[in-house]
Each structure stands twice: as structure tokens, then as C-alpha cells.
Amino acid sequence: MKIGELAKATATKVETVRFYEKAGLLPPPARTDANYRSYGPAHLQRLSFIRRARDLGFSVDAVRDLLALADDRGKPCGAVDAIASGHLAEVERKIADLSAMREELTRVIGSCRHNTVADCKIIETLGPRVAATTETPA
Amino acid sequence: MKIGELAKATATKVETVRFYEKAGLLPPPARTDANYRSYGPAHLQRLSFIRRARDLGFSVDAVRDLLALADDRGKPCGAVDAIASGHLAEVERKIADLSAMREELTRVIGSCRHNTVADCKIIETLGPRVAATTETPA
DNA sequence: TATGCACCCTGTAGCAACTACAGGGTCAAG
DNA sequence: CTTGACCCTGTAGTTGCTACAGGGTGCATA
Numbered sequence: 001m002k003i004g005e006l007a008k009a010t011a012t013k014v015e016t017v018r019f020y021e022k023a024g025l026l027p028p029p030a031r032t033d034a035n036y037r038s039y040g041p042a043h044l045q046r047l048s049f050i051r052r053a054r055d056l057g058f059s060v061d062a063v064r065d066l067l068a069l070a071d072d073r074g075k076p077c078g079a080v081d082a083i084a085s086g087h088l089a090e091v092e093r094k095i096a097d098l099s100a101m102r103e104e105l106t107r108v109i110g111s112c113r114h115n116t117v118a119d120c121k122i123i124e125t126l127g128p129r130v131a132a133t134t135e136t137p138a
Numbered sequence: 139m140k141i142g143e144l145a146k147a148t149a150t151k152v153e154t155v156r157f158y159e160k161a162g163l164l165p166p167p168a169r170t171d172a173n174y175r176s177y178g179p180a181h182l183q184r185l186s187f188i189r190r191a192r193d194l195g196f197s198v199d200a201v202r203d204l205l206a207l208a209d210d211r212g213k214p215c216g217a218v219d220a221i222a223s224g225h226l227a228e229v230e231r232k233i234a235d236l237s238a239m240r241e242e243l244t245r246v247i248g249s250c251r252h253n254t255v256a257d258c259k260i261i262e263t264l265g266p267r268v269a270a271t272t273e274t275p276a
Numbered sequence: 277t278a279t280g281c282a283c284c285c286t287g288t289a290g291c292a293a294c295t296a297c298a299g300g301g302t303c304a305a306g
Numbered sequence: 307c308t309t310g311a312c313c314c315t316g317t318a319g320t321t322g323c324t325a326c327a328g329g330g331t332g333c334a335t336a
Contacts, residue, residue: 057195
């Protein structure tokens with residue numbers, strides 16, 4: 001498939017596809033006689049992953065890291081485990097935050113349905129992480 | 139609290155705090171006689187929300203939108219509902235994607251524990267969304 | 277009292293990750 | 307054989323920070 005088709009299939013701009021190639025996330029595809037990029041299904045799969053991982057707030061470096069998990073067949077188990085475990089922790093943190101947001105959004109929408117206009121407490125759902133409050137607890 | 143304390147409490151750079159003020163996400167705080175920014179607990183709460191929402195892949199515009207949900211007391215129910223519903227759908231999509239990633243990461247880590255080095259199928263977990271495959275199904 | 281030193285201020289410039297042209301080639305349809 | 311939709315490379319702009327430069331504040335302490 002040509003770059004435009006790949007871009008459309010993944011809701012990506014053509015320029016962004018080329019950008020990911022330059023950035024080393026997407027391997028350079030074969031070229032046609034006219035020097036057009038020619039992609040296969042593996043590229044589609046990979047670009048799809050990149051786009052969705054980026055949408056989830058992973059940096060390009062983190063995505064490169066995750067892709068390496070799938071690419072490097074011969075990596076020692078320990079290294080794979082360390083990388084995967086780190087990302088798993090991050091993923092679980094994000095799921096927890098999003099679940100809190102989902103609850104609050106659902107509550108607000110629900111109150112709307114009952115015409116009560118409960119004031120949205122969404123900010124409270126992602127409050128300061130317990131760390132350093134300089135004394136003075138609630 | 140001073141900007142440095144606020145920054146530390148939210149794991150943010152001081153410059154970033156000032157940037158959010160300029161961007162209209164964080165309201166300009168009171169100033170001391172020496173022209174130092176002086177923040178209260180509401181600022182802490184709000185900045186915390188901003189940071190975590192950004193980490194979840196929401197754009198600054200989207201965050202502004204979510205903050206407005208909490209700020210605009212007098213908004214008509216319908217508008218609130220529309221905004222909240224849109225974001226709820228996005229949140230649920232993200233939770234689904236992260237859950238898929240979590241499962242695969244868990245599987246890879248588990249296989250490592252058994253010294254089997256299952257090849258990581260993480261890319262497949264976030265494959266192309268059903269949309270336009272130009273014919274040729276599996 | 278002064279002299280560090282850590283912190284604050286307002287700029288402006290740089291970096292990451294796209295995004296949008298400019299200027300030009302390819303190719304199927306009419 | 308031209309017209310329109312697509313492709314190419316390259317560079318410049320945008321967003322969301324991040325890092326100085328150049329200068330003021332404030333508290334400890336010599």
C-alpha cells in the first residue's frame with residue numbers, strides 16, 4: 001500500500017508517517033520504481049500501535065522502547081522483564097487515573113440527566129499525589 | 139505557598155507552572171510585596187489535575203475544556219453533558235487500550251518468570267481500528 | 277552590616293513531536 | 307497530452323514545554 005492509504009487507515013497525516021520513519025519508529029519500506037514508499041500489513045500494524053500508544057501519553061522514546069520489546073527476539077529475559085515491568089506500572093497508574101475521571105464524568109452526566117446540575121468535581125479526582133504537603137493535614 | 143513549593147508538590151518545573159499561567163490553565167495567583175507568586179490549596183489541586191490529565195494524553199485544549207466543566211457553575215446542563223460525554227467516550231477508549239497493553243505486558247513478564255521468553259505480541263494489542271482495510275479480509 | 281546562597285522575577289531562545297507548505301516528479305483518466 | 311490526485315525531499319511553523327540570561331529578594335551567618 002502507498003503512504004496515503006496507510007495514513008488514512010491509521011488516521012495519520014502523511015507527513016507524520018514520514019516523520020516516524022525519520023525518527024526510527026517505522027522501518028523504511030520498500031520503494032516502487034517511481035520511488036514511492038510501499039507498505040505491507042506489518043507496517044500498518046506497527047503504525048497503528050505507535051499512534052495509539054502516543055495517544056495514551058507515551059513519549060516517542062517510550063514507544064520506541066515498547067516496540068523494542070516486540071522486535072528484539074534475542075534479548076535476555078531479565079532486560080525484557082525490567083522494561084516491561086516499568087511500563088506495566090505506568091500503565092496501571094494511567095488506568096487508575098482514567099477510571100477516576102470516568103467515574104466523575106459519569107456522575108456529572110448522570111446528574112445532568114436528572115436536571116440537578118451537580119457541580120463538577122473532576123479536578124478533585126486527580127488531586128495531588130501523596131508526597132510533600134508541608135504539614136497541615138485536612 | 140511559593141512557586142517552588144507548588145512545583146515540587148506536583149513534580150512540575152517552575153517554568154512549566156508559569157507557562158500554564160500564561161496559557162490560561164492556572165489562574166494568576168496573588169503576589170507578595172516582593173512580587174512573588176503566592177499560591178493556595180486550590181492552585182495545588184488544579185495544577186495536579188492539569189499534570190495528570192496531560193500525562194494521560196489530553197491536549198492542553200482538552201484540559202482547558204475539562205477544567206471549564208468544573209469552573210463554569212452557570213453553564214446549561216446540555217452543554218455540560220455534551221462536553222462530558224465526549225470526554226467520557228475518549229476516556230473509555232483509553233482505558234480499553236491501556237487494559238490491552240496491561241494484559242500483554244503481564245503475559246510477557248509472566249513468561250519471563252518461567253524463563254520461556256515468549257515473544258512479545260504487544261504491537262498486536264493495539265492493532266488497526268476497524269475502519270477501511272481496502273478489501274482483503276483475514 | 278555585608279555577603280553569600282537559594283530562591284523569585286521577566287524575558288527569549290531552544291527542543292520534541294508534529295504539521296504545513298514550497299517546489300517538483302508520477303500516473304491513470306479523459 | 308493535459309489535468310488532478312497523489313508521491314517525493316526539504317524547510318519552516320506550531321505546540322507544549324524546558325533552559326538560560328540578566329536581575330531582584332530574603333534569610334542566615336561571619
